[in-house]
Amino acid sequence: MAKTVLSVDDSKSIRDMIGFTLEPNGYEVIGAGDGLEGLAALSENKVSLVVCDLNMPNMNGIEMIKKVREDRRFDGIPVVMLTTEAQKEKMLEAKEAGAAGWLVKPFNEEKLVAVVTKMIGAGQ
Incomplete structure (x- = not known):
């Protein structure tokens, strides 16, 4: 099972793009448009990993990570931050909130696959 x-x-x-990159590598990808939708999707699906943008409307990525870490149902699910911001301050804030890693946009497909595989193993 993927x-x-x-x-x-x-x-x-x-x-x-994340779907087009990961699906051929054996992962199933579901999407959400902001942190609130992301929390709902986490509640409704068996998710192995979250790739989350930092800057979003309604609930940003750091707020979402904090909510994920507060909810015992999501224990052990790594969250990788995806951002255009390479600032150390934001990366530190994300790490303190519970991020397992980050990718800076624009990123290449090989890097995305490598980070996901490192975090949760092969797709199938």
Whole structure:
């Protein structure tokens, strides 16, 4: 059975790109447009990993990570931050909130696959 990755980003093109990149590598990818939708998707699906944008409307990525870490149902699910911001301050804030890692946009497909595989293993 394929491992499921939840892609949370307000950009549909980024969510689509993550799907187009990970699905051929054996992962199932579901998408959400912001942190609130992401929390709902986590509650409704068996998710192995979350790839979450930092800057989103309604609930940003750091707020979402904090909510994920407060909820025992999501224990052990790694969250990788996806951001255009390479600032150390934001990365530290994300790590303190519970992020397992981060990717800086734009990222290449090989890097995305490598990070996901490192976090949760092969897709199938």
